[in-house]
Each structure stands twice: as structure tokens, then as C-alpha cells.
Amino acid sequence: MSETKVMALREAINLAMTEEMRKDEDIYLMGEDVGIYGGDFGTSVGMLAEFGEKRVRDTPISEAAIAGSAIGAAITGLRPIIDLTFMDFITIALDAIVNNGAKNNYMFGGGLKTPVTFRVASGAGIGSAAQHSQSLEAWLAHIPGIKVVAPGTANDAKGLLKSSIRDNNIVLFMEPKSLYGKKEEVTLDPDFYIPLGKGEIKREGTDITLVSYGRMLERALQAAEEVAADGISVEVVDPRTLVPLDKEMIFDSVKKTGRLILVNDAHKTGGYIGEIASLVAESEVFDYLDHPIVRIAGEDVPIPYARVLEQAVIPSVEKIKEAIYKVANKE
Known part of the structure; x- marks a missing residue:
């Protein structure tokens, strides 16, 4: 049986990204406050020190620019992980995601992969009010070419995030913000993953x-x-x-x-x-x-x-x- 450790949801997400970035140098993390600050919800603490500024990149406050550059990087062979912070902010990035990234595999007969994982903190429950508390998964699920992942436990978050990063499509990865601090047993095996589409x-x-x-x-x-x-x-x-x-x-x-x-x-x-x-x-x-x-x-x-x-x-x-x-x- 695989070794486990009790950790918070935010730590499980950090571990999943860290394990995948250690295996594949084409993977990088990008978003607002992901580097020096360690992520607005503490999900990337320590990653800047390990991987450096080239692979943990702080960005300007422009979700449209972040999404567009990520999709451009993906079609050249890189595998970006994008921390968009609040799910509400994906509205600003929808043009690049829906009209470009989601269509590439289809329009080019499978020859133009677009492996981007968009991580979003979703839902209410922490007093973030009307513009920072929405669950917009139905919008993205409506678009062919986008996969939507919604874990409810720390261990599932780790296993599903690893599969999302490895996937060759646009993946919307939802993180319930009110559960970031909830601690559970998480599998430590770096080869552990949960296939997408398996409930x-x-x-x-x-x-x-x-x-x-x-x-x-x-x-x-x-x-x-x-x-x-x-x-x-x-x-x-x-x-x-x-x-x-x-x-x-x-x-x-x-x-x-x-x-x-x-x-x-x-x-x-x-x-x-x-x-x-x-x-x-x-x-x-x-x-x-x-x-x-x-x-x-x-x-x-x-x-x-x-x-x-x-x-x-x-x-x-x-x-x-x-x-x-x-x-x-x-x-």
C-alpha cells in the first residue's frame, strides 16, 4: 500500500505540480502572485525557490494576456499550468480559451496539441462576495475541446491534477476555495494519478x-x-x-x-x-x-x-x- 501523509488541499495541489515539474522540464507555472508570494491561496509556496523564475513566472494582472500566451506556448510544445486565482476571472480569458485553445486539436486534425491546465479557485463560502465566488463550470463544459475537473478531496485533487497536466487538451481544474485548508490523507507516490473520466x-x-x-x-x-x-x-x-x-x-x-x-x-x-x-x-x-x-x-x-x-x-x-x-x- 502506498505511503500517505495528512496534508491540506493546497499542499496536495503544490505536491502534484512539483512532482510533475520535476519529471518534465517543459512544464511551467504562470499566474499572478505564483512566485514570490507563493500563490494567493498558498498553493505554490516554495516552488520559486526550487524551479526558478523561468518556470515559476509572476505575471501582470491581465488574464487575457496570461491565457493567450499560455495557449501560444502550448502549441510550441510547452505544458503551462495557469493559476487564474478566482474562477470569476476566467471570464476575461474566455476568448483565448474558447475560440482558440479549445478548437486547435479539431481544426488541425489532432496535429496541434494545446496542453494547458487552468487552475481556478471556485465557489463561495469564505466571504468573497459576488465577483469572487462563482462556480462557472457549466460555461466551460458546454465547449467541445475543454475538459472540466472538479475534485472534492485533497487526494483526488493531487491525482486528478497530475492527469490534467499530462493531458493534451485545455483542462479547467476547479479548486474549492473553502476547502484549501482542509486536511486529509494524501498519497505520496509520485507515480500516483487518477485518470480523467473516472468517478x-x-x-x-x-x-x-x-x-x-x-x-x-x-x-x-x-x-x-x-x-x-x-x-x-x-x-x-x-x-x-x-x-x-x-x-x-x-x-x-x-x-x-x-x-x-x-x-x-x-x-x-x-x-x-x-x-x-x-x-x-x-x-x-x-x-x-x-x-x-x-x-x-x-x-x-x-x-x-x-x-x-x-x-x-x-x-x-x-x-x-x-x-x-x-x-x-x-x-
């Missing part, structure tokens, strides 16, 4: 399938644990990557339980979990359902700055439990 059953169950990812995974697991005392067996399914999606894992779970709840913290309207609901509804799995599909998501309002209001618009453990009781017919 995991985080908790076995027989009564209800609960699909969640990223920040909400922790709350989904807590809710499942608490309702178990009332005799409800919830299976918690973590896709881990949204594109590509492990559809068969979700389908198999729904066939077993006959009930499906979907949870994320992005706004409900147009949110990614609506895509999962559609996939289930359009497949043969629909015939196994004994209850309508239920979505639990963020409210359709900007994220408030006031903590009490911020918590009100994000799915809570209690709100998830209420949905479980309703679907289990135990209100």
Missing part, C-alpha cells in the same frame, strides 16, 4: 443515489451519514471530472436505488447538474426511477458578501437532508 462511489447505499462534486461533496457525505440514523441508505457518487463524465457509474447507481438527487453550489438555472439529470432522463435508466429527479443548487442570485446571506444561498447539509427525506418518503 468514484464515496459511500455505498441502496435507497437513494446522491451525485455531488467539489465543495458540496463534503456536505453530501455528512447528510448521508446523518440520515443513516433514520434508516435511509444513501449512495454518494462523485463524478470527479465533469468532462469527460463517468455516465455509466451514475447510471448503474440509479438502476440500483431508483432515486436520484443532484447537488452542486452553482446557480440552479443552467447549472451542470441539469445536464446529468437530462442524461438520466433520456436514457434507459429513466425506467428505473421511482421518484422525480431532484436538484439542490445555489440560489439564482449573486453571492452576497454578508456571511449569513452567503450561507443562505448555498446548499446546506440541512437542505440536502430535507431533500433526502422527501425523496425517501419520510418527511
Whole structure:
């Protein structure tokens, strides 16, 4: 069994980047404050000292320039890791990502690889207000040529980030900012990685399938644990990557339980979990359902700055439990 160490999510991300950069000199890290400061969330502390300014590059405050230069570097053979800090800032970089980077492999018949990993701190929960708390994964998942990765644990973050860096496509790597300090067991084996497109059953169950990812995974697991005392067996399914999606894992779970709840913290309207609901509804799995599909998501309002209001618009453990009781017919 591989050796493990308890470390925070931010440390697991640092370790993944460090291990990959030690193996491949074409990999470099670039972004605002990644060097001297060690990253706005402490994810690149110590990396400047090890790899130097050529491979850990502080940039001006221009996400459009950062993304454009990264895609240009990638098509010449380099493998940039881009720290865009808050996910909200990807809006400024979308032209280069969506209209250029995501299209290269297709337009050149697979002959022009664009291996760029865009790391973004996503979601609410730390009082960052309306312009620094969004979960925009549905936007990027809509674009062919972009892979979207959403880990909810430190160990998954390490394994999935290593696969993202090795991938030859644009990868959006979401990091739940409210979990950066959460400590868990992380695999130390430098050869450990988790393939993109491979989900995991985080908790076995027989009564209800609960699909969640990223920040909400922790709350989904807590809710499942608490309702178990009332005799409800919830299976918690973590896709881990949204594109590509492990559809068969979700389908198999729904066939077993006959009930499906979907949870994320992005706004409900147009949110990614609506895509999962559609996939289930359009497949043969629909015939196994004994209850309508239920979505639990963020409210359709900007994220408030006031903590009490911020918590009100994000799915809570209690709100998830209420949905479980309703679907289990135990209100």
C-alpha cells in the first residue's frame, strides 16, 4: 500500500505540480502572485525557490494576456499550468480559451496539441462576495475541446491534477476555495494519478443515489451519514471530472436505488447538474426511477458578501437532508 501523509488541499495541489515539474522540464507555472508570494491561496509556496523564475513566472494582472500566451506556448510544445486565482476571472480569458485553445486539436486534425491546465479557485463560502465566488463550470463544459475537473478531496485533487497536466487538451481544474485548508490523507507516490473520466462511489447505499462534486461533496457525505440514523441508505457518487463524465457509474447507481438527487453550489438555472439529470432522463435508466429527479443548487442570485446571506444561498447539509427525506418518503 502506498505511503500517505495528512496534508491540506493546497499542499496536495503544490505536491502534484512539483512532482510533475520535476519529471518534465517543459512544464511551467504562470499566474499572478505564483512566485514570490507563493500563490494567493498558498498553493505554490516554495516552488520559486526550487524551479526558478523561468518556470515559476509572476505575471501582470491581465488574464487575457496570461491565457493567450499560455495557449501560444502550448502549441510550441510547452505544458503551462495557469493559476487564474478566482474562477470569476476566467471570464476575461474566455476568448483565448474558447475560440482558440479549445478548437486547435479539431481544426488541425489532432496535429496541434494545446496542453494547458487552468487552475481556478471556485465557489463561495469564505466571504468573497459576488465577483469572487462563482462556480462557472457549466460555461466551460458546454465547449467541445475543454475538459472540466472538479475534485472534492485533497487526494483526488493531487491525482486528478497530475492527469490534467499530462493531458493534451485545455483542462479547467476547479479548486474549492473553502476547502484549501482542509486536511486529509494524501498519497505520496509520485507515480500516483487518477485518470480523467473516472468517478468514484464515496459511500455505498441502496435507497437513494446522491451525485455531488467539489465543495458540496463534503456536505453530501455528512447528510448521508446523518440520515443513516433514520434508516435511509444513501449512495454518494462523485463524478470527479465533469468532462469527460463517468455516465455509466451514475447510471448503474440509479438502476440500483431508483432515486436520484443532484447537488452542486452553482446557480440552479443552467447549472451542470441539469445536464446529468437530462442524461438520466433520456436514457434507459429513466425506467428505473421511482421518484422525480431532484436538484439542490445555489440560489439564482449573486453571492452576497454578508456571511449569513452567503450561507443562505448555498446548499446546506440541512437542505440536502430535507431533500433526502422527501425523496425517501419520510418527511
